[in-house]
Amino acid sequence: MSSESTFEPEQNDRDAAPQYVLPLVVRIEKAAPPARTDALETAARAVLLMLSDERSLGEGEDEGEWARAMRDWQDARIRKVVRRARGAEWRRASELPGLTTTGTHAGTAADAAPDISPAEVRVFPPIPLDGWPKELAKLQVSGTDLDDPAPPPAPDPAHPVLWLNPEVGMSAGKAMAQAGHGAQLAWWELSDTDRKAWREAGFPLAVRTADPARWRQLTTSGLPVVRDAGFTEIAPGSCTVVADHPALRS
Secondary structure: OOOOOOOOOOOOHHHHOOOEEEEEEEEOOOOOOEOHHHHHHHHHHHHHHHHHOHHHOOOHHHOOOOHHHHHHHHHOOOEEEEEEEOHHHHHHHHOOOOEEEEOOOOOOOOOOOOOOEOOEEEEOOOEEOOOOOHHHHOOEOOOOOOOOOOOOOOOOOOOOEEEEOOOOOOOHHHHHHHHHHHHHHHHHHOOHHHHHHHHHOOOOOEEEEOOHHHHHHHHOOOOOEEEOOOOOOOOOOOEEEEEEOHHHOO
């Protein structure tokens, strides 16, 4: 389950900068894995929490401990890599500096799916592309996918929705990274007031696959669109996510 993506497939000046990656680790226990939609939504919220955390903000004397790494990451291509962990692997990863976000059984009913656990995703400050700590470097990036035990409900139109391309198949890890990209694009486009309101509300959002007709409308609506760089799984330049935040709708 891996994804290394950027928002622009063409070469530009950012490629000359040192390349950083934002690591995300999803907890997948054999006996009770999370639902796919819950994992995608939890990954998107984890990215938003990292972007808005006080340790990621500021400059000079007011600089947070993660702020320099966040700037270096955002000044180059915005890569995210999702790895999976369970048991002792998860415990070791959780000891590294970062933020853990827990899901809400999105798209499932706990009593109807007793073998499904709420998603848990830990996001870490950006690291050099070739500088993974050993606790994370050992984790698997493929071999496990996730499913929804039932179709997720229709999203609340009052909340942001990250719409997935219905014509592009992605592993759970790839889709988690793409959902994180979509959330980040929306965050960048929002005003300070709208950012504050979203954060104070706990970053409500949904991740859903659009139907083909809706997808065509979304990609020409002026909303933020994620275009994959093509490092893994899909062709360069593929549109993967449209970030439909109410404050950005025209």
